[in-house]
Amino acid sequence: MAEKPATIVYTHTDEAPLLATYSLLPIVEAYAAKAGVEVETRDISLAGRILAQFPDRLTEEQRVEDALAELGALATQPEANIIKLPNISASVPQLKAAIKELQGQGFDLPAYPENPQSEEDKEVRARYDKVKGSAVNPVLREGNSDRRAPASVKGYAKKYPHSMGAWSADSRTNVATMGKDDFFDNEKSVVIEGEDTLSIVHVATDGTETVLRESVPVLPGEVVDATFMNVAALRRFLTEQIARAKAEDVLFSVHLKATMMKVSDPIIFGHAVQAFFPTLFEQYGPQLRExxxxxxxxxxxxxxxxxxxxxxxxxxxxxxxGLADGPAMAMVDDRKGITNLHVPSDVIIDASMPAMIRTSGHMWNPAGEEQDCLAVIPDSSYASVYQTVIDDCRAHGAFDPSTMGSVPNVGLMAKAAEEYGSHDKTFEVPAAGQVRVVSSDGTVLLEHDVEPGDVWRACQTKDEPIRDWVKLAVTRARASGSPAIFWLDEARAHDANLIAKVKQYLPEHDTDGLTIEIMTPADATAYSLERIRRGEDTISVTGNVLRDYNTDLFPILEVGTSAKMLSIVPLMNGGGLFETGAGGSAPKHVQQLIQENYLRWDSLGEFFALAASFEHLAGYADNPRAQVLADTLDRATATFLEEDRSPSRKVGGLDNRGSHFYLALYWARELAAQDDDAELAADFAALAERLGAHEQTIVDELAAVQGSPADVGGYFRPDDAKADAVMRPSATLNEDLASL
Known part of the structure; x- marks a missing residue:
């Protein structure tokens, strides 16, 4: 059997993916054990990350390990094999809600200090800040991203195309973006020559210097950027777009990413709230602040x-x-009166824009009807991507999933590349003056004149990940035969430096016969859409933020969801990180489970990740049985799709638990039928027979619990026993699995 460690680490995360894990993981553990593969879990949920920050406030029994730090260290090791499910990238309201729940469960956690003044409050705030926003991904992503629709998913979408709203040539839906005085316009960038430690300093107009960030370690060849959004220009822009939406009789909607961009985008969101309700904040602003x-x-x-x-x-x-006086606002839930401006984490651009484009360019108005909208995306760095898609649909109609091509993605993200607005190098400017990035010898590398309230940010992109990104792009172009397009704009300071590096590193690879080009995001979008409509594939090679956007935009149009993607992160030190899709719809799924004991979360992304994980382990650990598991799981997943065993949306259909049963049945049958390992085949022949014989009983047991409320003991931190009982209600299925 395997001589090297044969271990897969399965992450314990949040919301619907976590609940689904209670059902799926016992199946995975049982099957993996037969191949000598151990499956371990690590808790990187929002609740787990919060608790890990406060061991001094908890009893010995309550304390938890810092699983995220442990996995971050593992990701740098060649034996790493991590399956990473979607997790909450917490906004402040989500963080506060999680703290309240944990306090109610008996954990002595401090309240979140909104405006910390004392040293104690500042120290508490610093701990909580570590778990806000995109705290998980930069730690685990020690490699770049290879994300694409598996052939089985693409084939299924073509055979059974999902619904697409019709587009009209007179659609009034558009994107509004600043274009001036925003992050794109103000960006400056430098390539670091030698290893150094930089600092970020604010110099007020009276000469007072404040160190905003004392230590920013950098390596040779690293790209360091700095930019800011002028808040006065932002407020003018938002006020103009509110007036424009009303004049054009379209819905007003703001599309940001207040989860990943945990520092910058909540501030921008707050300005949108103030711009929409100017009278409210003129009259009551001081009282609200107090x-x-x-x-x-x-x-x-x-x-x-x-x-x-x-x-x-x-x-x-x-x-x-204010709601009556302004334009009609796009609604998150018109039945409950929840608007686009209610919760900063409700409307996340990478999920909300594709959903709008798929629905005829419409969002929901307060009356519960579809209506054209003005999608306000303040920063112009990537807004042109969405405007280009909207213009294409207006000219050529909706895309046809039964014939359209695909846009897989190679994304630059290793070692926290391009983590804009979500880290400790983003600031709301305290006073007029300058913000400078300074080398250790005092040389000012980058500087901006700023005003109070401006949002200033810096970011780093190390040279090694850029080089690996270029290599991965060539590798995927060679393997697929598709053109690879680098989405980079030479008019943007950061991109200009990346373009120079791409041109430097491409000659290191054999590119003969390959189409590899560099285009602006708008031109790359238009090129890819033209090919999509001809049924052709085009690899988008992008930075970190566009990776996030494109791996939702194109999959939602192509296959109906981004949750069905194969997402592989070849870690730079030889390990593998296997991601399982996006979690944007997870909150609504949890609500349905609590109300109706019905979970419609689709675990298909986990199935693909598992197969890739087993395959990776088979090679690393020299474990042929793991390869058998991978091959048979792939075939079982194809049957799963062909038999349409994904969860349906409503009570009375097959839900997440039922879909897991059918995967177990099809996988057992494939294992029993394979001829690579007779002993494994014999083990699973008995299980396949039992599951097949008990199919109706199991389906009936799973259906019997639907329709009534379910109690899992918590939203952010479910009670394991309660969640296990809810998610494994079929005694027959449980007994059959135990027979292994």
Whole structure:
């Protein structure tokens, strides 16, 4: 059997993916054990990450390991084999909700300090800041991203195309973006010559210097950028777009990423809230600030908090008047009155824009009807991508999933590349003056003149990941035969430096016969769409943020969801990280489970990740049985798709638990039928026979629990026993698995 460690680490995350794990993981563990593969779990959920920050506040029994730090170290090792499910990238409202739940479960956690003044509050805030936003991905992603639709998924989408809303040539849907005085326009970039430690300093107009970031270690060849968004220009822009939406009679919607961009985008979101309700903040702004109510947390948090204020009813009336006076606003849930500005994490650009494009360019209005909209994306770095798709649909109609090609992605993300707005190098400028990036010898590398409230950010992209990214792009172009397009704009400072490096590193590879080009994001989008409509594939080779956007945009159009993608991260030191799709719809799925004991989360992404993980382990650990598991799981997944065993949307159909049963059945049958390992075939022949004989009983047991409320003991930190009981309600299936 295997001489090297044969271990897969399966992450324990959040929301619907976590609940699905209670059902799927016992199947995986049982099958893997027969191949001598151990499956371990590590808790990187939001709740687990919070608890790991406060061991001094917890009892010995309550303390948890810092699993994220442990996995970050593992990701640098050649034996790493990690299956990473979607996790919460926490906005402040989500973080506060998680803290409240944990406090209710008996954990002595401090409240989140909104405006820390004391040293103790500042120290508590610093701990909580470590778990906000995209805290997980930069730690685990020690490699670049290879993301594409598996052939079985693409084939299924062509055979059974998902619904696509019709587009009209007179659609009034458009994107609005700043174009000036934003992150794109103000960006400056430098390539570091030698190893150094930089600092970020604010110099006020009176000469007062404040160190914003004392230590920024850099390596030779590293690309360091700095830029800022002018808040006065932002406010003018937002006010103009609110007026434009009303004049054009379209819905007003703001599309940001307040989860990943945990510092910058909540601030921008807060300005949108203030711009939409100018009278409210003119009259009651000081009172709201004094009460610790921040527009950055959204309209929902504001309305929940003002009930205790002396002018609470007047403030609520002012909100209602603002809604009446402004343009109609796009709704997250029109039945509950939840608007686009209620919660900063409700409308995440990479999920919301493709969904809008797929639905005829419409969003929901307050009356629960579809309507054209003005999609406000303040920073112009990538807004042109979405405008180009909208223009294409307006000219040529909706895409046809039964004939359209594909846009797989090679994404630059290793070693926290291009982590914009989500880290400790993003600041809301405290006073007028300059923000400078300074080398250890005092040389000013980058500087900007800034005003109070401007959002300034710096970011790093190391040379080694860029070189690996170019290599991966060539590798995928060679393997697939598709053109590979680098989405880079020489008019942008950061991209200009990346273009120079791409041109430097491409000659290191055999590119004969390959089509590899560099285009602006808008031109690359148009080129890819033209090929898509001809049924042709085009690899998008992008930076980290566009990787996020494109791996939702194109899959949602092509196969109906981004959750069905194969997402492989070849770690630079030889290990493998296997991601399982996006979690944007996870909150609604949890709500349905709690209300109706029905989970419609689709685990197909986990199936693909598992097969790739077993295959990787087979090679590394010299474990032929792991390869058998990989091959048979691939075939079982193809049957799963052909038999349409994915969860349906409503009670009465097959849900997530039922889909896991059918995967187990098809996988057992494939293992029993394979002739590479007779002993393994014999083991699974008995299980396949039992599962087949008990099919109707198991399906009936799973269906019997539907329709009534379910109690899993917590949203952010479910009770294991309760969640296990809810997600494994078939005694027959449990007994059959135990027979292995």
């Amino acid at each position: 009460a610790g109510i921040s527009p950055n947390d959204g309209l929902g948090a504001l309305l929940s908090a003002v009930g205790d204020l002396p002018d609470g009813e007047a403030i609520k009336a002012s909100v209602e008047q």
